[in-house]
Amino acid sequence: MSAPAPEIRPxxxxxxxxxxxxxxxxxxxxxxxxxxVALTDPDTxxxxxxxxxxxxETLAGGPLLESYREKAAxxxxxxxxxxxxxxxxxxxxxxxxxxxxxxxxxxxPEGMRRHxxxxxxxxxxxxxxxxxxxxxxxxxxxxxxRAIFHGAEPLMNRKALFAAIDAFHEDYVFGVQTNAxxxxxxxxxxxTDRHVSIGLxxxxxxxxxxxxTRATWAGKSVHAKVLEAMDRLRGYDSWSVxxxxxxxxxxxxxxxxxxxxxxxxxxxxxxxxxxTLEGARTVRPEDDALARGFVTALDRTxxxxxxxxxxxxxxxxxxxxxxxxxxxxxxxxxxxxxCGGGRAFFAMAPDGGLFPCSEFIGLDAFRGGSLxxxxxxxxxxxxxxxxxxxxxxxxxxxxxxxxxxHFCGSPCxxxxxxxxxxxxxxGAFCGFYEExxxxxxxxxxxxxxxxxxxxxxxxxVETTYDLVQ
Amino acid sequence: xxxxxLNLAHDSTVxxxxxxxxxxxxxxxxxxxxxxxxxxxxxxxxxxxKPA
Numbered sequence: 001m002s003a004p005a006p007e008i009r010p011x012x013x014x015x016x017x018x019x020x021x022x023x024x025x026x027x028x029x030x031x032x033x034x035x036x037v038a039l040t041d042p043d044t045x046x047x048x049x050x051x052x053x054x055x056x057e058t059l060a061g062g063p064l065l066e067s068y069r070e071k072a073a074x075x076x077x078x079x080x081x082x083x084x085x086x087x088x089x090x091x092x093x094x095x096x097x098x099x100x101x102x103x104x105x106x107x108x109p110e111g112m113r114r115h116x117x118x119x120x121x122x123x124x125x126x127x128x129x130x131x132x133x134x135x136x137x138x139x140x141x142x143x144x145x146r147a148i149f150h151g152a153e154p155l156m157n158r159k160a161l162f163a164a165i166d167a168f169h170e171d172y173v174f175g176v177q178t179n180a181x182x183x184x185x186x187x188x189x190x191x192t193d194r195h196v197s198i199g200l201x202x203x204x205x206x207x208x209x210x211x212x213t214r215a216t217w218a219g220k221s222v223h224a225k226v227l228e229a230m231d232r233l234r235g236y237d238s239w240s241v242x243x244x245x246x247x248x249x250x251x252x253x254x255x256x257x258x259x260x261x262x263x264x265x266x267x268x269x270x271x272x273x274x275x276t277l278e279g280a281r282t283v284r285p286e287d288d289a290l291a292r293g294f295v296t297a298l299d300r301t302x303x304x305x306x307x308x309x310x311x312x313x314x315x316x317x318x319x320x321x322x323x324x325x326x327x328x329x330x331x332x333x334x335x336x337x338x339c340g341g342g343r344a345f346f347a348m349a350p351d352g353g354l355f356p357c358s359e360f361i362g363l364d365a366f367r368g369g370s371l372x373x374x375x376x377x378x379x380x381x382x383x384x385x386x387x388x389x390x391x392x393x394x395x396x397x398x399x400x401x402x403x404x405x406h407f408c409g410s411p412c413x414x415x416x417x418x419x420x421x422x423x424x425x426x427g428a429f430c431g432f433y434e435e436x437x438x439x440x441x442x443x444x445x446x447x448x449x450x451x452x453x454x455x456x457x458x459x460x461v462e463t464t465y466d467l468v469q
Numbered sequence: 470x471x472x473x474x475l476n477l478a479h480d481s482t483v484x485x486x487x488x489x490x491x492x493x494x495x496x497x498x499x500x501x502x503x504x505x506x507x508x509x510x511x512x513x514x515x516x517x518x519k520p521a
Contacts, residue, residue, distance in 0.1 A: 035493060048498035064496050075500065082505050090508035090515075143506075148513050177513045197515050240514055271511045315514045326501035332509035345508045358512055412511070445497065458501065465500040 005084075006076040015069055018059045024068050026059065027403040031441040038441050041068070044075040045327050045406040048467070049445050063469055071465055078464075079406060082328050083338060087138045088380070090146035090345035091131050092358045095119045095164070096157035097350050101179050101222060104213045105244060105273045105280035107414070108152050109362040114217065116152065119350045121160035127348065127371055128168050134376045148175040150347070150358050155182035162190055169194050177201075177242075179214070180229040181222050188232050198239040202226045203246070205255035212248040213283060230263050240267040240315065245290055246283035253297035261304045261312045267454075269316045270294055275428040276359055276414040287431030294432070295439050298452070305451055318453050320436045323407045325449065326461055335433075337393035337409040342368075342385040346376075354379045356388040359414040366414075387423055388413050396424035407440075408433040 013021025026048070029038040036049045039059075046068060050058045058064055097116020099108070106113065119127070128147065135145035147168070154161050155178050165174055175197035183200070191198055204210040207223035215221060233239045243249070243256055253270060260268050272290055275281045285293075294317075301312045319332040333340025341347075342356030349361050352371040360366035366388065369379035379385065391413045393399035399410050410416070415428040443449045509515055 036497075046498075046500065048496055051493060051495045054495040058496060064498060068498075071500075078502060086505060089506060092510070092513070146508050146515055148515065150513060173515065175513060175515050199513050242512070267514065269511070269514060274511060315509075316511065319509075325499065326503065328505040329501065329503050330505070330507040331514060332511065333507050334509075334511050340508060340510065345510070357510060359510075461501045461503040463499065464502045465498060467496055467498045468494045469496050 005080050006073070016061075018065055024065055024072060026065075026068075028055070029403045029438075029441075031438045031445070033442045033445050036441075036445040039064075040403045041072065041075075042401075042403050042405055043079075044072055045079055045323070046072070046075050046465075047324060047441070049441065064467060067465070067467055074464070079327060082330075083336065083406075086340075086344050088343065088345055088376075089135065089139055089143070090148065091135075092148050092150045092345060092347040093124075093127070094150055094152055094347070094349050094358070094361065095124050095154050095161050096152050098156045099151055099153040099179070100156060100181060100216060101153065101214060102217045103179075103215075104283050105246065105277075107274060107276050107280070107359050107362055109277070112362070113152055117350055118157040119160055121163040123352075124157075124160045124164045125167050127352065128164055128172070130371055131348075131376075132168065132171050144171065144173050146175065146345075147172040148177065150177045151179075153179050153182070155187065158182065158187065165191075165194060165196060173197075175199065179222065180226040183229040183232070185232065188229070192233075192236050195238060198233065198236070200226055200229060200233075200239070200241045201244070202230075202241055202256075203243050204249050204252050205259045206252070209249050209252045209256075213244065213246055227263075230265065234264045237266070239265075240269065241265050242269045242271060244271050244273050245285060245294065246273045247285040247289075248283055250285055250289055250293035253293045254300045257297045257301050257312060257314075258304070261301070261308070261310070265312060267313045267315050270297060270314055271316055272429045272432055274359060274412060274415060275419045276412070277362065277418070281419065284428065287429055287435075290429065290432045291435035295435065298439070302448065302451055311451070311455070313452070313454055317436060317440070318457075320407060320433075321440045321443070321449055321452055322457070324437070324440055324444070326458070327406070329457065329461055334411040335407070335409045337399070337405065338389050338391055339409060339411060339413060341413065342380060342389045346380070346385075356385050357414070359412060360388070363414070363418070387417075391416070391423040398430075399426060404434065404437045407437050 015022040017023045026039040040047045096118040097112040099113040177199040180200040210223040211221045322329045333344045347355045347358040366384045368382040368384040393405040399405045411427045416425045
C-alpha cells in the first residue's frame with residue numbers, strides 16, 4: 001500500500017525562485033481574511049499566512065523561502081510517514097448486529113440491525129484475545145491498543161460487552177459509542193469505574209429535531225433518554241457526544257452546542273452525515289449551507305468559551321486545525337489520504353468479518369477475511385483492504401491539484417465509492433472541507449486557534465518550524 | 470530567518486479589518502510534530518485529550 005518515500009535528488013536548478021525549477025512550490029490560497037492570504041505547499045502540507053500587502057515580496061524571496069527550502073524535504077518525509085507507514089493500533093468491534101433505533105443515516109443495513117445476531121461472550125473474548133496477539137506483534141512495547149465497541153448498538157449485547165471489558169481491561173484502552181438509550185446507572189458505573197471512554201449521539205437541542213433522524217423502530221423519541229445519560233455522565237472526564245449534521249438540523253446547531261456546553265459536555269463532534277448508504281443521502285445537506293451552520297456553531301462555542309472560561313471542543317474541527325498546525329497530532333484519521341481505514345485501525349463485524357472501517361461493514365466487497373479463519377496480516381493485504389488503503393488524493397482529480405488536499409484527505413472512501421462512483425472520486429462534502437480549512441486559517445491569522453483545541457494538545461509535540469516576522 | 474515563538478493566541482480579542490493592525494506580522498508560519506497515534510474516525514473519538 002505504501003507509495004515510495006520521496007527521493008531527494010541533486011537539484012537541477014538553483015531552487016532560488018518560488019514555483020519554478022527546484023524552488024519551493026507555494027500556492028496562494030484565498031482564506032476570506034481581510035489582511036491575510038495563505039500560501040501552501042500541497043505536497044508537504046506546509047503553509048504560511050502572508051499579509052496581502054507583503055505577498056509579492058514574500059514570494060520574490062526572503063526568510064520564508066530561504067527557511068522553507070531547508071525544511072521541505074524533512075516535511076515531505078514526515079507526511080509520507082503519516083500517510084504510508086502507520087500500522088494498526090486500534091480495532092472497532094461490533095459485538096452485535098442489532099440496534100434498537102432506526103436512524104435515517106445509519107451505515108449498517110436495516111436487515112442486520114433489525115434481525116441480526118449477537119456475539120456470545122466467549123466468542124467476543126476469543127476475538128479480543130486474537131486481536132491482542134496481533135497488536136502485540138506490531139505495536140511498541142508499553143503502548144496499549146484501543147478497542148472501541150461500536151454498532152449497531154453495542155449495549156444490546158451488554159452481558160458479552162461487559163464480560164469482555166472485564167477480561168481485558170489491563171490490555172486495551174476501551175471505548176464505547178452508544179445511542180445512550182440503554183446507558184442506565186449501572187452501565188455508567190461499570191464503564192466509568194473502568195475508565196472506558198464513552199461516546200453518545202444526539203442530533204438536536206429539542207426532541208422534534210433529534211426525532212427527525214434518530215428514533216426507535218416504532219418511531220418513539222429517544223431525546224429525553226440521551227439527556228438523562230448526559231446528566232449522569234456530567235463530571236466524568238472521558239465522554240463525548242456526536243451530532244450528525246443533516247438538512248434536518250443545520251439551523252439548530254447553535255442551540256445544540258449551547259445545550260452541550262450547558263450540560264458540561266467536554267467534547268463533541270458535529271459530523272457531516274456520511275452518505276455511504278442511500279438512506280443517508282435523503283438528508284444530505286448542501287455544502288454551503290452546512291458550512292454556514294457549522295461555522296456559526298463554532299463561533300458560538302468560542303463565545304461560550306470567552307463567557308465562561310470552559311471549552312466545548314468540536315473535535316472534528318479541532319482535527320482540521322491540527323492537520324494544519326501539527327499534521328502528525330491528528331486524533332481522527334478520516335481527514336487524511338489514505339484515510340486510517342485498514343492501516344491505523346480496522347473493524348470487526350459480529351461474525352468475525354474484518355473490514356477496513358466500520359463504514360464498510362454493510363458492503364460485502366470490502367470484507368477482507370475473518371478474524372477466526374485468517375491471519376490479520378494477510379487480511380490487511382487483501383484487495384478489499386488495499387482498495388481503501390491505496391486511495392490516494394495525489395492520484396485523482398480534482399484533489400491532485402488541490403492546495404489543501406493533505407488537510408482534508410477527501411473523506412470518505414466509502415462515500416466516494418458508493419455515492420460518487422469510485423475510489424478515484426471525491427467524498428461527499430468537498431466544498432464543506434474547503435470552508436473548514438479557510439475558517440481554520442482565519443483563526444490562526446487572528447490568534448484564536450488555541451481556543452478551539454484541547455488544553456494540553458501540544459504536550460509531547462515539538463516545534464519544527466516557526467516563523468513570525 | 471527571524472524566529473520567534475508563535476503564540477497561536479497572539480491577539481484573540483481584536484476584530485480584524487484591512488489596515489486596522491499595522492503591527493500584524495507580515496508572515497505567520499508554524500509547524501509542529503509528534504509521534505502519530507490518531508485512531509479516531511467520524512463515528513467516534515477516543516477522549517484521551519482533555520478539554521479545559
